[in-house]
Amino acid sequence: MADFVLLAGNTWETVRFPLGGAVCLFGAILCVIGTIGVMRFPDFYTRLHAASITDTSGAFLVLAGMALMAPSWLVLVKLFCMLGFLVLTSATGSHALANAAHTAGLQPKIGPVGQAGHQDHEEGDH
Amino acid sequence: MAYLLGIFVAIVAFWMGNSGHYKPLMLGFAALSVGLTLLLSARLKIIDREGAPYVRFVGFATYYPWLFWEIVKSNVVVIKACLRADLDINPALVKVKTTCKTDLAKVTFANSITLTPGTVTVEIDGDKLLVHGLYEANTVPEAFEEMDRRCARAADPSEKAS
Numbered sequence: 652m653a654d655f656v657l658l659a660g661n662t663w664e665t666v667r668f669p670l671g672g673a674v675c676l677f678g679a680i681l682c683v684i685g686t687i688g689v690m691r692f693p694d695f696y697t698r699l700h701a702a703s704i705t706d707t708s709g710a711f712l713v714l715a716g717m718a719l720m721a722p723s724w725l726v727l728v729k730l731f732c733m734l735g736f737l738v739l740t741s742a743t744g745s746h747a748l749a750n751a752a753h754t755a756g757l758q759p760k761i762g763p764v765g766q767a768g769h770q771d772h773e774e775g776d777h
Numbered sequence: 778m779a780y781l782l783g784i785f786v787a788i789v790a791f792w793m794g795n796s797g798h799y800k801p802l803m804l805g806f807a808a809l810s811v812g813l814t815l816l817l818s819a820r821l822k823i824i825d826r827e828g829a830p831y832v833r834f835v836g837f838a839t840y841y842p843w844l845f846w847e848i849v850k851s852n853v854v855v856i857k858a859c860l861r862a863d864l865d866i867n868p869a870l871v872k873v874k875t876t877c878k879t880d881l882a883k884v885t886f887a888n889s890i891t892l893t894p895g896t897v898t899v900e901i902d903g904d905k906l907l908v909h910g911l912y913e914a915n916t917v918p919e920a921f922e923e924m925d926r927r928c929a930r931a932a933d934p935s936e937k938a939s
Contacts, residue, residue, distance in 0.1 A: 681856070688859030696897065697868050700911045701859055703894040708852045728794030742891040749891075749899045749909065759909055763867045 671719030678712030685709060695752055696759040699745055706741040781815065783829030788814055833881075836931035843927060844889050851915075855894040858911060869913035870899070873906045873921050875928075882932035889924055 681704060688701025711734070718730050792807050818824050826832065858866055873890075877883045887898040890908055895915060900907040910916025 681852075684856055684859050688855070691859065691864055692866070693864075694868075696899075696909045697866060697911060699897050699909075700855055700895050703892070703897070704852060704855055704859070707848050707892060707894060708856075723797075725794065725797040732794075738892065739888070742888040746887065746891045746898050749897045753899045753907070759870055760868055761870060764864060 667719050671716045673716070674719060675713050675716030678709050678714075678716060681705070681712060682709035693764050694760045695757060696749065697764075699749055703741075703745055706737075706745065710737055710741070780824050780826065780829040781819075783831055784818060784824060785811065785815060787829070833932065840885075840927055840931035844892070844924075847889075847924070848893055851893045851895045854915070855911060858895075866911055867913045868909065868911060869916045870907065870909050871916050871918060873908050873918050873925075875904050875906060875925050877904070877925065877929045878933050882928050885932050886925055886928040889928065890921065 685701050685703075685705035688704065689698045692698045692701050714730050714734050714737075718727055721727050721730065788811050789807075792811065796803065796807065815824075818828065875883060875886055877886050883901060883904075887901055887906055890896050890898045890906070895911040897909045898906050899909050908916060908921070
């Protein structure tokens with residue numbers, strides 16, 4: 652039993668750095684996807700939705716990857732504090748942006764936004 | 778007195794988590810700063826139920842894991858929308874009525890909607906929320922009923938208790 656615990660601990664020590672790196676990389680890819688969405692979506696409000704991918708899953712995964720690579724529990728505590736502040740502030744920030752745009756009188760585009768006539772058309776497979 | 782103790786425990790835990798130095802000098806500074814903080818909070822009269830919100834802990838501890846899973850699910854939807862070769866979205870603006878009574882519950886509800894990708898709270902007016910969504914099908918008022926119920930349960934009952 653003691654051997655098994657030791658082996659599990661050693662395996663975890665070797666595995667957690669590549670694993671943390673992979674999770675960080677995946678989070679970075681999600682941030683890029685959010686940016687692509689910001690570029691592609693038609694108006695301000697829909698772009699805000701794309702940006703919230705970067706805010707939530709991108710940031711969460713990067714923090715989780717860093718937590719896996721953390722050298723001590725002190726770093727874990729700080730990362731957890733960051734997660735808490737991020738959850739509270741990023742939503743508030745998005746809401747403040749949307750509310751400011753609404754108050755200023757920016758009308759959102761409503762209804763289906765298809766591919767017809769959109770400039771993304773030429774990137775399609777035909 | 779219980780609130781003072783609650784704040785004291787929280788501050789000491791925060792100091793321990795951030796410092797990592799346990800020399801007598803540093804611990805002395807810690808005691809000094811914790812004492813000063815408690816003195817200032819007492820003078821500001823913020824040592825009350827809002828200052829030490831332990832009563833809400835259970836409610837939020839069950840609410841946030843559920844919210845986390847909702848965030849994961851709607852992330853997949855929005856990521857698909859971002860990467861689809863042909864842009865195919867259907868934005869909508871709807872009014873959502875909430876059953877949340879207190880300000881805290883309303884703020885939690887609005888923040889949860891904003892935190893979930895694909896929906897953003899644009900405006901709160903009384904018990905009505907103006908929500909902008911990426912897909913009309915996901916933004917009907919019925920889609921927020923469960924979140925509304927859970928928010929009310931997480932943040933409202935403790936208000937009644939006092």
